[in-house]
Amino acid sequence: MKKILISLAMIAAVGAIAIGATRAYFSDTETSTGNTFTAGTIDIAIDDQNPWTRNYQIGDLKPGETGNINFDITNVGQNPVNVSKTLTSITGTGGTPHYTCGGVSVSSEPEFLAEHGTFNGQGVCDSTNWVANDNVASQIIYDLSVKVYGTTGETDLLWWQAIYTDVDGKKITDVYGPTGGTYVDLGMIPVGGHMIVTQSYHFDYNAGNEYQGDALSFDITIKGEQLTSNTGYAQVVLDNKTAGPEYAVITDGYQGILNYKTMNSTFDFNFTGTVTQSNTGYTLIYAVDPWPQIGSKVLGTAISNGSGVVSFAGTATPGSITNGKVWLVLSNDWSGTQMSAWNQADYLLETGLINYTQN
Ligand SMILES: [Ca+2]
Ligand SMILES: [Ca+2]
Ligand SMILES: [Ca+2]
Numbered sequence: 001m002k003k004i005l006i007s008l009a010m011i012a013a014v015g016a017i018a019i020g021a022t023r024a025y026f027s028d029t030e031t032s033t034g035n036t037f038t039a040g041t042i043d044i045a046i047d048d049q050n051p052w053t054r055n056y057q058i059g060d061l062k063p064g065e066t067g068n069i070n071f072d073i074t075n076v077g078q079n080p081v082n083v084s085k086t087l088t089s090i091t092g093t094g095g096t097p098h099y100t101c102g103g104v105s106v107s108s109e110p111e112f113l114a115e116h117g118t119f120n121g122q123g124v125c126d127s128t129n130w131v132a133n134d135n136v137a138s139q140i141i142y143d144l145s146v147k148v149y150g151t152t153g154e155t156d157l158l159w160w161q162a163i164y165t166d167v168d169g170k171k172i173t174d175v176y177g178p179t180g181g182t183y184v185d186l187g188m189i190p191v192g193g194h195m196i197v198t199q200s201y202h203f204d205y206n207a208g209n210e211y212q213g214d215a216l217s218f219d220i221t222i223k224g225e226q227l228t229s230n231t232g233y234a235q236v237v238l239d240n241k242t243a244g245p246e247y248a249v250i251t252d253g254y255q256g257i258l259n260y261k262t263m264n265s266t267f268d269f270n271f272t273g274t275v276t277q278s279n280t281g282y283t284l285i286y287a288v289d290p291w292p293q294i295g296s297k298v299l300g301t302a303i304s305n306g307s308g309v310v311s312f313a314g315t316a317t318p319g320s321i322t323n324g325k326v327w328l329v330l331s332n333d334w335s336g337t338q339m340s341a342w343n344q345a346d347y348l349l350e351t352g353l354i355n356y357t358q359n
Contacts, residue, residue: 040077040078040079040226041077041078041079042077042079042081042224042225042226043075043076043077043224044073044074044075044076044077044081044083044189044222044224045073045074045076046071046072046073046074046222047071047072048072048074050076052222054071056069056220058201061201061203062203063139063203063204063205063206063207063211064203064205065202065203066200066201066202066203067200067201067203068198068199068200068201069199069201069220070196070197070198070199071196071197072194072195072196072197073186073189073194073195073197073222073224074189074193074194075189075190075191075192075193075194075224076192077191077224078191079191079226079227080188080189080190080191080226080227080353080355081188081189081224081225081226081227082185082187082188082224082225082226082227082234082352083185083186083187083188083189083195083222083223083224083225084183084184084185084186084222084223084225085144085183085184085186085197085220085221085222085223086176086180086181086182086183086184086220086221086223087172087176087180087218087219087220087221088176088179088180088181088218088219088221089179089180089217089218089219090137090172090173090176090177090178090179090180090216090217090218091179091216091217091218092134092135092136092137092214092215092216093134093214093215093216093217094106094107094111094132094134094213094214094215095107095108095111095134095212095213095214095215096213098213101117101119101125101126101127101130102125102126102127102128102130103127104127104130106127106130107212107213107214108212108213110209110212111209111210111211111212111213111214112125112127112130113209114133114208114209114210114212115130115131115132115133115210116129116130116131117129117130133210133211134210134211134214134215135173136211136214136215136216137171137172137173137216137218138171138172138173139171139203139204139207139211140171140172140201140202140203140204140216141166141169141170141171141201141202141203141204142164142170142171142172142174142175142199142200142201142202143162143164143165143166143198143199143200143202144162144163144164144175144184144186144197144198144199145160145161145162145163145164145165145197145198145248146160146161146163146186146187146195146196146197146198147159147160147195147196147198148160148187148188148189148190148193148194148195148353149193149194149195149196150190150192150193150323151190151191151192151193156193158190158193158323158353159187159323159325159353160247161187161241161247161248161249161351162242162246162247162248162249163184163186163248163249163351164249165246165248166202167248168251170251171204172201172216172218180218180219183223185237185351185352186352187351187352187353188227188236188323188352188353188354188355189224190322190323190353190355227262227354227355228261228262228263231259232261233259233260233261233269233270234259234260234261234262234354235257235258235259235260236257236258236260236326236350236351236352236354237255237256237257237258237351237352238255238256238257238258238271238273238326238327238328238348238349238350238351239254239255239256239348239349239351240252240254240255240276240344240345240347240348240349241344241349243344247349249351253274254273254274254275254276254348255273255274255348256271256272256273256274256275256310256328256348257271257272257273258270258271258284258326258354259271260354260356261356262354262355262356262357263356263357263359264356264358264359265358265359266315266316266317266358267299267315267316267317267318267321267356267358268313268314268315269284269299269300269313269314269315269316270312270313270314271284271300271302271310271311271312271313271328272309272310272311273309273310273311273328273348274307274308274309274310275304275308275309275310275328275346275348276308276345276346277304277308277330277346278304278305278306278307278308279303279304279305279306280303280304280330280331281301281302281303281330281331281332282301282302282303282304282310282328282329282330282331283298283300283301283328283329283330283331283334284298284299284300284301284302284314284326284327284328285297285298285299285326285327285329285334286299286318286321286324286325286326287324287325287326287327288324289325291339291342292338292339292340293338293339294337294338296338296339297316297318297319298316298334299314299316299318299326300312300313300314300316301331310328317358318356319358320356320357320358321354321355321356322355323353323354323355324353324354324355324356325349325350325353325354326350326354327347327348327349327350328347328348329346329347330343330346330347
């Protein structure tokens with residue numbers, strides 16, 4: 001019996017040795033320590049103020065005259081930002097009352113008459129039909145343009161465009177909505193760069209006496225956002241524009257939206273837009289200036305349908321793109337390595353710079 005127990009013990013020992021022997025392969029282990037994952041920052045400053053506390057006053061504006069509100073947005077965060085702007089709390093008020101008529105405070109006699117009140121002589125007036133019209137915002141024609149600079153000062157002008165010009169004849173209320181809140185995209189500011197925003201407020205020459213002495217108040221909000229949205233894609237609008245040097249966005253039916261991944265092994269994108277030419281070949285390029293855009297990279301090609309709609313998705317390998325422009329051009333105008341013709345009226349051009357990191 002003792003022998004049997006010893007034998008069993010030996011078998012167990014041999015088994016243990018066998019298991020140990022199967023683990024005796026060559027191996028190596030490496031451990032990386034101290035790894036971190038740090039969230040980046042998005043931060044803008046305006047006119048060197050962070051937070052922005054300055055406000056702007058335009059006084060004594062008369063029909064035909066123009067007031068300006070310009071400011072400088074600096075990207076003081078660690079990531080490129082897409083910047084947009086809105087006005088809120090757009091409020092027209094009747095200005096400072098000058099006298100009382102029938103228990104109503106009115107700001108001036110010509111304004112009172114234009115607002116259908118009647119005034120029959122010294123101190124004799126009738127406000128029965130009087131209706132205040134103090135909606136100054138509806139009488140202000142609005143211009144907006146931007147210039148984007150890199151990190152090395154005023155000679156480092158990267159990009160510019162006019163978003164609204166006098167030609168558009170857009171009133172403040174057309175752009176931002178009757179009481180405000182509609183955002184207008186201004187473009188992208190690279191890290192350490194800045195954007196000068198130039199705006200003019202042109203009091204319509206045809207504004208009548210009903211606006212005498214009236215006042216307009218509003219809040220200005222500038223929003224800086226990371227390029228990638230919750231869809232996992234960044235977005236840039238491509239639009240048709242007037243010729244340089246102004247490059248004013250043309251507000252019509254021709255426009256496209258490019259969604260792209262900012263950080264990926266390939267440049268993955270989708271594009272949908274409406275172009276001037278139906279049943280025509282279009283090429284999406286990462287455009288490298290100057291003319292004739294030698295060194296530009298093709299991101300994809302598509303043929304517009306019978307309604308002039310271009311809709312396609314693709315994957316490209318342009319390499320990393322820093323502060324780049326994307327255009328949708330006629331395939332006929334792209335030789336394969338450079339632009340061979342320029343028919344800008346049929347193109348869609350970027351309304352903001354893009355960044356893509358190949359990883
Ligand atoms: Ca800030
Ligand atoms: Ca008024
Ligand atoms: Ca357009």
